Amino acid sequence: MLKIQNLSKKFGGVKAINACSFEIAKGEITALIGPNGSGKTTVFNLISGIIKQDFGKIFFNGKNITNFSVEQISNLGISRLFQQSRLFKNLTVRENLFLAIDNEDTKLWKNMFGLNKITKEKKEKVSEILKKCGISEIENKTANDLSFGQKRLVELARTILNPHQLLMLDEPVAGVNPKIRQDIIKLLLKLKKNGETILLIEHDMNFTLGLADDIIVMDAGKVIAVGKPNEIKNNKLVLEAYLGS
Ligand code: ADP
Ligand code: MG
Numbered sequence: 001m002l003k004i005q006n007l008s009k010k011f012g013g014v015k016a017i018n019a020c021s022f023e024i025a026k027g028e029i030t031a032l033i034g035p036n037g038s039g040k041t042t043v044f045n046l047i048s049g050i051i052k053q054d055f056g057k058i059f060f061n062g063k064n065i066t067n068f069s070v071e072q073i074s075n076l077g078i079s080r081l082f083q084q085s086r087l088f089k090n091l092t093v094r095e096n097l098f099l100a101i102d103n104e105d106t107k108l109w110k111n112m113f114g115l116n117k118i119t120k121e122k123k124e125k126v127s128e129i130l131k132k133c134g135i136s137e138i139e140n141k142t143a144n145d146l147s148f149g150q151k152r153l154v155e156l157a158r159t160i161l162n163p164h165q166l167l168m169l170d171e172p173v174a175g176v177n178p179k180i181r182q183d184i185i186k187l188l189l190k191l192k193k194n195g196e197t198i199l200l201i202e203h204d205m206n207f208t209l210g211l212a213d214d215i216i217v218m219d220a221g222k223v224i225a226v227g228k229p230n231e232i233k234n235n236k237l238v239l240e241a242y243l244g245s
Helices: 040-047 070-076 093-106 108-112 120-132 150-162 177-193 205-209 229-233 236-242
Strands: 004-009 014-024 029-033 057-058 076-080 166-170 197-202 213-217 222-227
Touching: 004 040, 014 040, 014 213, 014 222, 029 040, 029 205, 040 166, 040 197, 070 076, 070 093, 076 150, 093 120, 093 150, 120 150, 150 166, 150 177, 177 197, 197 205, 205 229, 213 229, 213 236, 222 229, 222 236
Parallel strands: 029 197, 029 213, 076 166, 166 197
Antiparallel strands: 004 014, 004 057, 213 222
């Protein structure tokens, strides 16, 4: 579904991404793992068009999207959860979710002119996602008043609500408490059962070993291993990258 080919990106003199290539399959959870600073978030930034690569190409469903804008890429159906919180702080959970429908958060001007009507259909969609993510009881809370883990769940809900074919999640469970961590794991498994395609960044190798179908391991801007969880668990290069860091 998504293929990156020979991607390279330098920041100043530092090669953050160095001839990185991989492919992910439809309907599966693929985990992108690797030590801190290995380039995982930078790969996400390149795929979503936030920054541009020095070299290399990106394909989505066979289409070359290398030079597409952030909006074009989002409209193609790549929906992303960021490593840092991006909720509208003064809006409620429910209001934040309404903005995500139809990709509305890239069309804020429409809201200003009142062109986005809150229809019955949209209300049902939001209620459904609140339930799916187990956050119905906090729907009227202001984003500012949520715990870190609750914010994460709301952001996940928003990412899922965005019309999409591919979900890209950057460390969805980092820093959340054990209970919400379990909730998020359950949610991801539910999504997979519904046929979603997920590309997941995670620093914690153990977390992904139990969840992902395929694992891609990065170190120093490169892919150093690709395989099933049980293959990755015993891969010498992978263990060295983790233990060495
Ligand atoms: P990861 O997500 O795997 O922890 P990152 O992709 O965030 O790693 O970072 C990879 C490398 O690129 C790091 O050395 C980081 O400091 C550097 N880097 C990332 N983004 C920038 C940026 N905007 N400017 C300068 N250096 C950056
Ligand atoms: Mg990162």
